[in-house]
Amino acid sequence: MTHSEVTLSTGRVRGTDLGDVVRFYGIPYAEDPVGDLRFAAPARREPWDGVRDATRPAATAQRLRFDPDPAIPEPIVAGSDILHVDVWAPAEDGSHPVLVWIHGGGWESGSSHQPWFDGSTFARRGIVVVSVGYRLGVEGFTPFPDAPDNRGLLDWIAALEWVRDEIAAFGGDPDRVTVSGQSAGGGAVLCLLGSPPAAGLFHGAIAASPAVLRAPATHPPKGVTAEGLAAGGRGAVDEFHRRLRRENQFTLPFRPVVGGETVPVPPLEAVAAGQSTGVPLLIGSTATEFEAVSDKLPGPALVPGAALMALSQQLPRQGLRALARQSNGRSLRRSVGAVIDAAAIHSTVARAAETRVAAGDPTWVYDFCWTGGNGPRHCADLPFFWAVPDSENVERYLGAPAPASLVEAMHDSWVSFVTTGDPGHPAYDSPDRVVMAWNDPPAQVPDGLSAVRAVWWPEAR
Numbered sequence: 001m002t003h004s005e006v007t008l009s010t011g012r013v014r015g016t017d018l019g020d021v022v023r024f025y026g027i028p029y030a031e032d033p034v035g036d037l038r039f040a041a042p043a044r045r046e047p048w049d050g051v052r053d054a055t056r057p058a059a060t061a062q063r064l065r066f067d068p069d070p071a072i073p074e075p076i077v078a079g080s081d082i083l084h085v086d087v088w089a090p091a092e093d094g095s096h097p098v099l100v101w102i103h104g105g106g107w108e109s110g111s112s113h114q115p116w117f118d119g120s121t122f123a124r125r126g127i128v129v130v131s132v133g134y135r136l137g138v139e140g141f142t143p144f145p146d147a148p149d150n151r152g153l154l155d156w157i158a159a160l161e162w163v164r165d166e167i168a169a170f171g172g173d174p175d176r177v178t179v180s181g182q183s184a185g186g187g188a189v190l191c192l193l194g195s196p197p198a199a200g201l202f203h204g205a206i207a208a209s210p211a212v213l214r215a216p217a218t219h220p221p222k223g224v225t226a227e228g229l230a231a232g233g234r235g236a237v238d239e240f241h242r243r244l245r246r247e248n249q250f251t252l253p254f255r256p257v258v259g260g261e262t263v264p265v266p267p268l269e270a271v272a273a274g275q276s277t278g279v280p281l282l283i284g285s286t287a288t289e290f291e292a293v294s295d296k297l298p299g300p301a302l303v304p305g306a307a308l309m310a311l312s313q314q315l316p317r318q319g320l321r322a323l324a325r326q327s328n329g330r331s332l333r334r335s336v337g338a339v340i341d342a343a344a345i346h347s348t349v350a351r352a353a354e355t356r357v358a359a360g361d362p363t364w365v366y367d368f369c370w371t372g373g374n375g376p377r378h379c380a381d382l383p384f385f386w387a388v389p390d391s392e393n394v395e396r397y398l399g400a401p402a403p404a405s406l407v408e409a410m411h412d413s414w415v416s417f418v419t420t421g422d423p424g425h426p427a428y429d430s431p432d433r434v435v436m437a438w439n440d441p442p443a444q445v446p447d448g449l450s451a452v453r454a455v456w457w458p459e460a461r
Contacts, residue, residue: 003055006169011048016055020091021123022170025113026058026133029162030083030155033135038237039147039226042083042158057113058084061136063234064108064241071379072114073392074105085159086112086131088119089170094126097176098167099418100202101131102156104183104211107254108137108241116394121387125415128172132159138229138241141254143219147226149257153195156188157262160201178204178418182382184255186210186283190352191256191263193279194270204421206414207283208385209378211252212267212348218244218253268348271355280421282414283352284366284436287376289345345378347456350449353428362421365428366413366436367448370406373399381438387411403440410438 004017006024015024030042037043059079090096099122103110112133119129132155134140140152148154164174179202181188186207192198193205220240229236244253258266349365356363368381374397383394387410389402413436417423426434426444435448 005051008166008169009047010045012051013054014051015087017091018120021120022089022091023120024054024087024089024170025056026081026084027052027054027087028081028084029159032081033083033139034080035230038139038230039144039151041148041151041154044158057086058082058133060111060113061133061140062105062109062111063238064137064245070105070109071393071397072110072116072382074109074111075113075115076111077113082133082135083155083158084112084133085162086119086133087170088123088129089172090123090126090128092171094171095168095173096126096128096171097418098128098130098163098172098174098178099414100160100163100177100179101129102134102179102181102185102188103131104181104185104209105136106211106252107141107152107184107256108252110136110184115392116382116386116388118386118388118391121411122415122418125419127415127418128167128170130159130163130167130172132156134159137254138237138244141217141256142244143217143257144224144226149260150262153188153191153256153262156192157195157198157201160192160198164201175203177202178206180206180208181210182208183378184211187212187256187267187348190267190271190348193281194265194267195262196264197262202279204280204417205282206417207281207352208381209285209289209345210283210348210352211344213252213255213344214266215251217255217257218248218251220244268351268355271352271359271361277359277361280362280364280417281352281356282364282366282417282423283349284368284381285345285349286378286381287367287369289378290340291377342452342455346449346452350452350456353433353449354453357428357430357433363428364417364423364425364436365434365449366423366425366438367445368410368438370403370439372403372440375399381410383407384410384438385414406438406440406442409442 002017003014004022005012005014013027015022028045030045057077059082060077061082112131122129134155135152143149167174187210189205189207190210190212256263353365368376370376383389384407387407389407413423425436433447435445437443437445
């Protein structure tokens with residue numbers, strides 16, 4: 001391998017020339033969030049001297065795993081200089097469209113270096129890929145009285161500003177930026193669509209299995225401050241993280257805070273209010289996101305757990321009968337799993353799609369329903385969209401080899417969307433409401449969200 005150097009406004013960086021792709025790891029977009037900056041808004045990076053090495057993965061924010069056996073391998077790299085981006089760019093000169101990726105992990109886990117998100121696959125198709133590292137858990141999302149809210153979200157915006165200012169050095173077009181993410185990262189995309197400071201920083205959006213939790217973010221107990229935790233260092237922050245996790249076993253304690261400048265109203269209301277008018281959105285989910293989770297819940301927790309999720313996501317009263325009809329004939333565990341699926345992810349897809357249809361905003365919807373192997377569970381669509389069927393842990397997670405034709409078709413859809421603003425299948429609009437069903441073979445399904453709409457958006461016609 002040979003090296004490739006690029007000059008930015010902050011200094012030079014040295015990456016790796018892979019032949020048809022050039023790769024750069026850990027390019028800072030903000031100052032190292034330590035000391036007084038640990039719980040502050042991201043500060044613009046000061047210039048450095050010499051050439052910064054970007055040939056090896058840089059420090060990761062993730063310290064405490066959300067799941068001891070995560071679907072996607074999560075490399076942990078020691079260090080604190082975590083506000084950085086990884087970049088993959090086509091080797092040939094040009095003005096290329098840009099895909100910005102925000103990883104998932106419940107806003108407390110995950111990594112910009114996860115191997116399933118190897119941007120080489122898109123770079124070979126003429127797209128510059130930017131994977132964002134950001135603050136997680138307590139440092140990124142716990143609201144404190146003495147610190148700005150939504151620090152992780154401010155990191156996303158700072159990274160998008162870096163893309164606007166610097167991406168041309170990698171052959172990227174700052175006027176053709178698509179922001180994307182999955183799970184918590186998909187929720188991030190919907191937050192950014194409704195965030196006034198993010199307006200104009202991207203021109204398309206992909207929200208895969210978006211998690212938007214309508215319950216309030218978890219606040220710290222009285223007397224716990226950002227200043228006090230910062231003074232205690234890494235150990236104090238991690239111990240407080242563990243405490244919040246213990247005390248919120250059935251909910252996610254970390255999420256963006258609604259209210260204020262960055263997220264003034266709930267993301268789905270912002271979409272309905274036209275905050276993202278005109279920005280093309282591709283949104284979708286897997287058919288059975290978390291249904292298997294019900295197999296792991298203790299019997300006494302089944303119904304209360306599902307009820308808590310449904311109520312916190314504001315299940316419409318008139319949707320209860322439809323939910324009961326759809327559960328008829330299923331086992332209790334599978335019924336509970338379906339409720340968790342719909343409440344956590346599917347309801348967000350339907351609500352976002354319907355509000356955008358009402359606003360006349362360009363929207364496309366997909367449903368990953370490939371039944372091979374372990375089925376269409378959470379994250380199973382990612383190796384297809386990223387065209388990495390041979391990446392670490394993929395076949396074990398899927399439970400079967402990914403069909404090459406389906407990988408090609410799904411990857412093509414994202415390439416098309418990033419390049420043209422259209423994924424190559426019919427838009428989701430009234431009255432047809434076509435959903436792209438990614439199965440082997442794929443199919444276009446009229447009113448493909450009908451079952452979810454009957455429960456979560458019953459007023460739609």
